[in-house]
Amino acid sequence: MDELASGPGGGADHEHLARLFEEHRGHLRAVAYRMLGSLSEAEDAVQEGWLRASLADSGAVDNMGGWLTTIVGRVCLNMLRSRSVRREAALDVGEYETVHVPDPVLGRVDVVDPEQEALLTDSVGLALLVVLDTLAPAERLAFVLHDMFALPFEDIAPIVDRTAAATRQLASRARRRVQDQGASASTDRGRQREVVEAWISASRGGDFEALLALLDPDVLLRADAGLLPASKLVRGARAVAEQAHTFRKFAPFTRPVLVNGMPGIVAVVDGRLYSVMAFTLGEDGRITELNILADPERTPKLDVSFLTA
Secondary structure, three states, rough: OOOHHOOOOOHHHHHHHHHHHHHHHHHHHHHHHHHHHHHHHHHHHHHHHHHHHHHHHOOOOOOOOHHHHHHHHHHHHHHHHHHHHHHHHHHOOOOOOOOOOOOOOOOOOOOOHHHHHHHOOOOOOOOHHHHHOOOOOOHHHHHHHHHHHHHHHHHHHHHHOOOHHHHHHHHHHHHHHHHOOOOOOOOOOHHHHHHHHHHHHHHHHHOOOHHHEEEEEEEEEEOOOOOOOOEEHHHHHHHHHHHHHHHHHHHHEEEEEEOOEEEEEEEEEEEEEEEEEEEEEEOOOOOOEEEEEEEOOOOOOOOHHHOOO
């Protein structure tokens, strides 16, 4: 609050705006996280949103939440477009795109954290964030703001410089992509907890057949190790089980956590977070997708203080 109150403008009106912004901060972080899939970038986007809001004339604003959402949405759109330009430049000079898993939100399996609940107001697993990463920036913004936060297309249209009808089409295309890529997943937390516990047990016991039985025949493993050669995409139950069996030396260091609100696994070696594993289950309760973050540049930045609490 002190950081906001010391921003440009000053005076009672500025302090009032700062208080209102703080009231909406959790919502704005949730918007930015879905838009960017990065916790640090989401924080940057929210702070940039505050700077823009503090310099604007908010006196005639009737819907403060909607106004702030559009400001942060525009910031995120610019960040996504900049990200796309950097990616295209990298490809132009012959670099390969790496496998990318978005930042996970971690929590204790036995405690509901209000801040996490605010950030994950609806089911937004890593599998969905991976699909959102494949959308064009304008499509992602239209889908996130309308389908996830119920912002009217008339309010979204000026952000993407399109008509409301054209913005509706952007969201429709994004929605089809999400549906076609199967980002919807089982939300049966009890069944997922059983699968996670069975996975840990099979991994620690070196039981290849038990691992295989947990997997859908067409399961996809996405492992993001940053710039390390361990980054890879693996498809098919046997290939994924073999990959898991290869890394069974880390099994004794695994423990269950919540990953984006659903049971998952972290591996902590010598007090250092080594990897995060998120599970996506199909309707039959078998694993259809595994997303693993093991990037040594990013995992140390994740908050796992609850593991020693």
